Amino acid sequence: MSAESGIPTFRGTGGLWEGHRIEEVASPNAWRRDPRLVWQFYSMRRRAASAAKPNPAHLAIARLEKRLGERLFLCTQNVDNLHEQAGSKNVVHMHGELFKSRCDACDRPPFADQNLYDTPIEIPRCECGGRIRPHICWFGEVPFELERIYWALNPCTLFLAVGTSGVVEPAASFAGSVVGQARRVYVGPEQPANAYLFTERYAGNAGEVIPALLGT
Numbered sequence: 572m573s574a575e576s577g578i579p580t581f582r583g584t585g586g587l588w589e590g591h592r593i594e595e596v597a598s599p600n601a602w603r604r605d606p607r608l609v610w611q612f613y614s615m616r617r618r619a620a621s622a623a624k625p626n627p628a629h630l631a632i633a634r635l636e637k638r639l640g641e642r643l644f645l646c647t648q649n650v651d652n653l654h655e656q657a658g659s660k661n662v663v664h665m666h667g668e669l670f671k672s673r674c675d676a677c678d679r680p681p682f683a684d685q686n687l688y689d690t691p692i693e694i695p696r697c698e699c700g701g702r703i704r705p706h707i708c709w710f711g712e713v714p715f716e717l718e719r720i721y722w723a724l725n726p727c728t729l730f731l732a733v734g735t736s737g738v739v740e741p742a743a744s745f746a747g748s749v750v751g752q753a754r755r756v757y758v759g760p761e762q763p764a765n766a767y768l769f770t771e772r773y774a775g776n777a778g779e780v781i782p783a784l785l786g787t
Contacts, residue, residue: 572733573649575778576623588612598710602675606694606702613669613705614689620651620669621685628733628777629657631785636660644723646716648735648742650707665714665742667707676701714741724748730755733777737763758784 574580588596595601596612625633636643636659645662647654650669654662672684674697684703688695695703708714724730730749735757737743746755746768757769758780766772773780 572628572647572777573623573651573653575626575776576653578620578623578651594710597707599712602704610688610694613707614687617669617685617687623651623653625653625657626778628781629653631782633658635785646720648739663716663720665708665716665720667715669705669707671706672703673706674699674701675704681706717741721748725750728753732757733781734759735763737765
C-alpha cells in the first residue's frame with residue numbers, strides 16, 4: 572500500500588539496513604543489546620514516513636469506508652499513518668504505529684511521538700524510569716488486536732489483501748480463516764506465497780488497481 576507513496580518496504584533488497592539484518596534492529600533482543608541503534612533505525616523510518624503522502628489506493632479505501640461505515644474492517648501491517656491521512660477513521664494497526672512510543676517498563680498507554688532519536692543522546696525515559704521504545708510489534712512479539720481481527724474475519728463476505736507477501740504470520744493465514752463462500756481477493760505486483768488461498772487475484776500496483784476495483 573505505502574511503497575507507491577515513497578515509503579521503503581520493511582525489509583528492502585536483501586533485508587539489510589546499513590549492514591544490519593532487520594532482526595538486529597527490530598526485535599526485543601536488539602532493544603536490550605543496543606537501544607540507540609534501534610532508535611536510529613526507527614528515526615530513519617519516521618523521517619521517510621513524514622515526507623510521504625497517501626496514494627490513490629489509500630484514498631479509495633477511505634472513500635469506501637464512508638460508504639460502508641462499520642461494515643468495512645481495515646487492518647494493516649503497515650506502521651505509517653497514510654490511511655489516517657487519507658481520511659480513514661477506524662484503522663487497526665496490528666504491527667503498531669510508527670509515530671507512537673511507549674515505556675518498556677510500565678503500563679503507561681502508548682502516546683503520540685514524532686521525535687527523532689538518531690543522534691548519540693541518552694535514550695528517552697519514562698516518568699517511572701523505564702526506557703521509551705517505539706510502539707512497534709517486533710520480531711518475537713505478539714501482534715496487536717488479534718482477538719478483534721479474528722472476530723471480524725468470522726462474518727466476512729469479502730476479504731481483500733493488498734501487497735502482502737503471504738509469508739509473515741499470523742497475517743498470512745487470515746485469508747484461510749474466512750469461512751464459507753466469501754470472496755478472497757488479492758491485489759499486488761507479485762504473486763504472494765499464499766496465493767492458493769485466494770479466489771481472485773489482480774496483478775498490478777495498488778494505486779492503480781484498487782480505485783478501479785472498488786469503483787472509485
